[in-house]
């Protein structure tokens with residue numbers, strides 16, 4: 257039986273969410289493994305959102321945002337880029353493959369490219385196999401649940 261990864265995609269309202277919408281309206285298929293979560297900007301992504309998604313069952317997280325220089329909130333996607341690198345280092349230090357988190361830039365007109373990026377990410381995570389965060393005692397901590405900063 258083929259492993260079907262569960263993926264969470266954090267999308268920016270102004271670009272990648274619209275790109276996903278465009279993919280849908282132009283009938284460009286992408287794997288149904290991904291659940292998209294819309295944020296107003298990639299800069300809104302708190303790193304704990306990603307860790308919480310992985311801790312609660314996701315096998316991979318795709319972060320998407322406007323291309324550098326095109327963020328509607330000036331430089332927030334550069335902050336997302338820095339958080340992405342921080343997340344990858346954090347995952348590595350926990351013994352988790354950094355490749356389980358990926359950052360992709362996609363403008364509103366790049367429905368095809370986003371669909372291809374989702375397809376590619378799904379295959380990459382499928383090749384890695386399930387994360388099973390809860391089955392790894394070194395990652396469990398009942399004393400310190402992950403909470404997003406309000």
Ligand code: FES
Pocket residue numbers: 268269270271296297298299321322326327328329332333
């Ligand atoms: S508005 Fe899209 S990444 Fe900031």
